Amino acid sequence: MIATDDGEWLWQQILALQLEGIVTEHAGSLCTGGVSDDWRKIKRTGYHAQAHKRENSSSTHL
Known part of the structure; x- marks a missing residue:
């Protein structure tokens, strides 16, 4: 898109x-x-990564 x-x-x-x-x-x-100034990361207000951590993420089962 x-x-x-x-x-x-x-x-x-x-x-x-x-x-x-x-x-x-x-x-x-x-x-x-x-690295380039052409890229931007836009986060939504109030987002806390720990509150949205996935329980069954494959990266946690090594």
């Missing part, structure tokens, strides 16, 4: 699913390796 298509709908889905947030890339930027 391109965020410029319907960013409000996408944000409402993040809220409804109680996700932490979203990682976005500036429209029109080129994909390059490494």
